[in-house]
Amino acid sequence: MRPTTKDLAKAAGVSLATVDRVLNGRPGVRAETVEAVNAAIRRIGYERNISAANLARGRRYRLEFMLPSSGDQFLDTLVDRIEETRVAFAGEHTEVRHRRVLGNDPHQIAALLSGIGPQDADGIAIMAPETPQVRDATMRLIERGVKVVQFVSGQPGARRLDFVGVDxxxxxxxxxxxxxxxxxxxxxxxxxxxxxxxxxxxxxxxxxxxxxxxxxxxxxxxxxxxxxxxxxxxxxxxxxxxxxxxxxxxxxxxxxxxxxxxxxxxxxxxxxxxxxxxxxxxxxxxxxxxxxxxxxxxxxQNPGHLVRSAIRVLRSRCDGREPLASQEEIRIEILIRENLGHATG
Amino acid sequence: MRPTTKDLAKAAGVSLATVDRVLNGRPGVRAETVEAVNAAIRRIGYERNISAANLARGRRYRLEFMLPSSGDQFLDTLVDRIEETRVAFAGEHTEVRHRRVLGNDPHQIAALLSGIGPQDADGIAIMAPETPQVRDATMRLIERGVKVVQFVSGQPGARRLDFVGVDxxxxxxxxxxxxxxxxxxxxxxxxxxxxxxxxxxxxxxxxxxxxxxxxxxxxxxxxxxxxxxxxxxxxxxxxxxxxxxxxxxxxxxxxxxxxxxxxxxxxxxxxxxxxxxxxxxxxxxxxxxxxxxxxxxxxxQNPGHLVRSAIRVLRSRCDGREPLASQEEIRIEILIRENLGHATG
DNA sequence: AATACTTTGAGGTACGCACCTCAAAATTAT
DNA sequence: ATAATTTTGAGGTGCGTACCTCAAAGTATT
Structure with a gap:
């Protein structure tokens, strides 16, 4: 059986309340007690049950994809994948929506971003040409407490902004x-x-x-x-x-x-x-x-991977965690007739 | 707010007990009542909260990878990926282990499989040459109630057995x-x-x-x-x-x-x-x-995908669900110098 | 109409954790 | 030593679901 908080409390010789304080970084615990609990965590191999934690916390991730409306087939596929993951992630406290912004007008995109706040979404994946206006609006959005990733269009690594897509x-x-x-x-x-x-x-x-x-x-x-x-x-x-x-x-x-x-x-x-x-x-x-x-x-580039990666990155950011860069690198795929396989996804 | 079972019961005009019977396929519900509940599910857009369900069920998936011991670098990478997912899936009620079987001796592999039962693992991913002996032992293992996928070595589609790997x-x-x-x-x-x-x-x-x-x-x-x-x-x-x-x-x-x-x-x-x-x-x-x-x-073929796919398939089977064939198709990747990227994964 | 059987409802407990309150204990300052 | 402060413990509630029991209502059979 996996150890629970109860086991951890016993192992550390403290009460459940103290374990809770340590696990969730709440104040009012002596440094040495914190260390004792952490030692016990390592000793008995305690791991938080994330599902139970999220359930108790009632946490929900409200994520949104903002995509251009004028689109080719690739964009249509992206939308399809977003809809798929919408269902798949529904059980994991994650609501995924998407919105198609009219045209490629940076003004309009910037204006739209200005209207968004923490009350609308916890995280946004933006697929838009990176103009100074859009960039400014994005930065202000982030300052308002909304997590943002640049999606498909953008540049990996170079910026402080998260980017999901290929080089x-x-x-x-x-x-x-x-x-x-x-x-x-x-x-x-x-x-x-x-x-x-x-x-x-x-x-x-x-x-x-x-x-x-x-x-x-x-x-x-x-x-x-x-x-x-x-x-x-x-x-x-x-x-x-x-x-x-x-x-x-x-x-x-x-x-x-x-x-x-x-x-x-x-x-x-x-x-x-x-x-x-x-x-x-x-x-x-x-x-x-x-x-x-x-x-x-x-x-x-695999549309399904793109979408799921963006979601993972946004969730990590919402939790204040650093996303695993290595896992989120999107592969540049080469397809020829022989390795097409069956599915489009 | 997302609708819960309680909302569903109200919407369907039945009690929680009946909703539960329908959702979990328990007997003792008239066909028309089942249909009424299903209609309500579609109407209010009810989706099961998987975390809560798993928590309540106390379900655990004990999965095991059986790999050959004599190995090249590819096999080492597979083991690394298994270890990684061991940690990643720990929060999802899933225990992942691996075992390296001595040699490629079909006798020994078959003997080992014979010794495994539902008390040891819920699901096993087997990477072994497909000899008649191994095949027989595998079939008996399945009859004993252990779910099995053929891993990397095998043939997609052709058999009734699940296969995770490339063609x-x-x-x-x-x-x-x-x-x-x-x-x-x-x-x-x-x-x-x-x-x-x-x-x-x-x-x-x-x-x-x-x-x-x-x-x-x-x-x-x-x-x-x-x-x-x-x-x-x-x-x-x-x-x-x-x-x-x-x-x-x-x-x-x-x-x-x-x-x-x-x-x-x-x-x-x-x-x-x-x-x-x-x-x-x-x-x-x-x-x-x-x-x-x-x-x-x-x-x-991407080792990380292989491992995660095998786990998903086994979990689906443990739940009595059909795995999504399209999602589990492993891509044949072509790598040249320009699309190598950074990570090995 | 009486019996057997099926279907439904009401209610409870449990899962592992987050988050809260209040009081008791331990420590520090005076 | 006393007061002030910090640290800890005990206990409770709720998240959404699974699974159980027992009684009540309904339906079919004779």
Missing amino acids: NNAAGATAGRLMGKFCAHRPGRILVIADTMNARDNLERRQGFDAVLTRDYPGLQALPSLETHGDPGRTDRIVRAFFSNYSDIVGVYVLSSETRIALQAIDRAGHLAGRQAIAHERTSFNEQMLRAGTLDAIIA | NNAAGATAGRLMGKFCAHRPGRILVIADTMNARDNLERRQGFDAVLTRDYPGLQALPSLETHGDPGRTDRIVRAFFSNYSDIVGVYVLSSETRIALQAIDRAGHLAGRQAIAHERTSFNEQMLRAGTLDAIIA
Whole structure:
């Protein structure tokens, strides 16, 4: 049987009240008594029963995800995973909600953050472009006592803010390495395409991609980033122009998580066959392209892991604990046809 | 506030006792009353408080991992992860132990399993070669009321037994695809090497590897499997022989999770440079080789996920619930230098 | 209508812990 | 030595659920 507080009290030679004071850091206990209790904890191997503690405490974690409303399939998957964990964590005193903020307008996001306080949520995961305004609003939110993690968009480590997501520079570098190894036999140019290059994530991926290519694969030359801006017609035209200008395009790299417009334009023009193609995120569209052999590899981050990790980090912060950095590192996954498995998650 | 059983009773217009009977599937409730309670559950959004339920039930899950004692670094990592989760799950009514069984002797493993009963453990994760003897002992163990999962070694889906691990055929196919794409520019032979080909896992990997190569990369020819048998001297000799017999070896594939002897022998002979090399499992040795550029890719399964998944499956079975197959699928990970990250986990 | 049987209600105890109060004991200051 | 203060103990309540008992109400069988 696992030792309880009662056993601990007996072992330490004190009363339950004193054990309670020590365990919960309440005042009014002599230093030597504290030490005696701690010694007993180690001696009998006492471990707090977290479920019982939370039950008694009536503690609840109210967490919220703030996501952009304009979204691709990757974002939809994230929302699905949030809904799943909403159910899964309900039994663990954790309420998970999500909200989709209109557009990418930093003003509006900042305004929304200003309206949030400890009465609304204990922790918030924010997926938003990191502008000075958003950043300021975030800092004030934290000062008001709300825990915050930067979600998916952001930068690991660099800031004092918690970040859950992948290092996009490394993700781009991963794509670069694969492209390099896939194309090493024939020098040529690489078409790089994205929905927009205004997003910081895309810029970082591009940087990582270029770094590997220029260092290790001098035979491959990455073309300037082509932007779709979500416009199929425009994309069709530019793609055609690029392929008629450059006859030696050997690979295609889609930077952004929105891949559909880009890939379909290239495919329509008949330019995908025989070329290496790499894209980001495991969306059903990308998965289909990979199975069909149109895409050669997908660089992905697991949406389920992202969501659960953000929740764990926020809960740790709510408890005043430091999250386990090693456990919360999100992997950059490489998917090819053979390791796709069955589930999308 | 979240609805409790009390609220549920009121909403359903029945007593707490009846609610309890319905929730816990106890007999003595009319079918229409059951339906009324279920309707109320959906209506008010009642969700069982798992912590409170477990507390009241006083339930404990005693789980045990049975692992081979002779082991490579991968096995050591598994043990480390088990120890970690031992602590992490202690607060969730779950005791996790592990035992390392001497050798790979099926007799001994079977004998050991015969000695285990419900008084020792509620669930066991077994990592052992699947011989008829072991299989029989496992089935009898299950009949005695102990839940069992096949761990790492085994086959997904095919059996009625739960399995936690990757599909080794797919893992081999993944290696095959990568090798194919990495070497597509120069036809030649692939050296395939393992500690032993008596292990079923290794056979399956080989099968998957060959299937992809013969189908999609006819220019590449995989040589017969070379076995190290854990003997560096012997390995040195065979490796030399192979490389002098075949001058067109363009790639090396190490099947087994024990990679050290094989890779060091080839490296010593100076035959790794300029060739594509792929191995299995993220051991510190493999990681080092990958960072050094000696290895080109690692096919891995995440030890932490393996352990936690096995625990979740066993707990589900102990509760008489069906585990969520989609959540428990272990990913076949592809690691290259750029997506290694920091932690080994 | 009497009997047997099924279904339901009321109420209690327990799980391990948090958090509270009040009084008793021990220690320190005067 | 007495007063003031700190430290400790004893005891209680409640969190949400499981599981038990016993009696009351309902239904089916003869």
